[in-house]
Amino acid sequence: NVWRDFEQMGIAEAFRYKEARGYVTVRVSDAPLDLGGWRITAHALAETYVNAFLLEELDGSRRVLIAMDELFGWTPPAALCGVDLAVLPKGLFDVHPFSGQRLIPIEHPILRSEATWEQTLAMVDRLAPARTVFMHIEEPESFTPDDYGQLAAQLRTKRGWDVTFAYDTLVIEL
Secondary structure (H helix, E strand, O other), rough: OHHHHHHHOOHHHHHHHHOOOOOOOOOOOOEEEEEOOOEEEEEEEEOOEEEEEEEEEOOOOOEEEEOOOOOOOOOHHHHHHHOOOEEEOOOOOOOOOOOOOOOOOOOHHHHOOEHHHHHHHHHHHOOOOOOEEEEEEOHHHHHOOOHHHHHHHHHHHHHOOOOEOOOOOOOOOO
């Protein structure tokens, strides 16, 4: 429950203020929401407090999946497979994607709570989206935009995937 997190982190009051002034609308995601020609449906991830969102065009056939974070332990359900666009966190590079060198020790506790790059690739394999945008890029990993371009090209060549790595100001058209 994200709202519970807002209360624990002390930011719920700011949202109540903004809601009272009409800047935001806080909604419980217990039913689909129709907004701007799209139906938005929350789908639970493995972590109980986080959802992925499926956006389905009301007068068309386009489908978009957005999962902002917390993919560890998640198996995408069949209902989310075959979307036109999947926007997902890329996962941690525990192993360097080009050299194969281990970057995070296998016993490191982060690997018990955060999805890795390879785990995320397995999810994309299952989802089989037409396009994928990987986001939630980790600065400490020190990969350059050129590195991400090379990795996207490698995924296109080896797996036939249409992949983009997100960056500030990225605009995506369906």
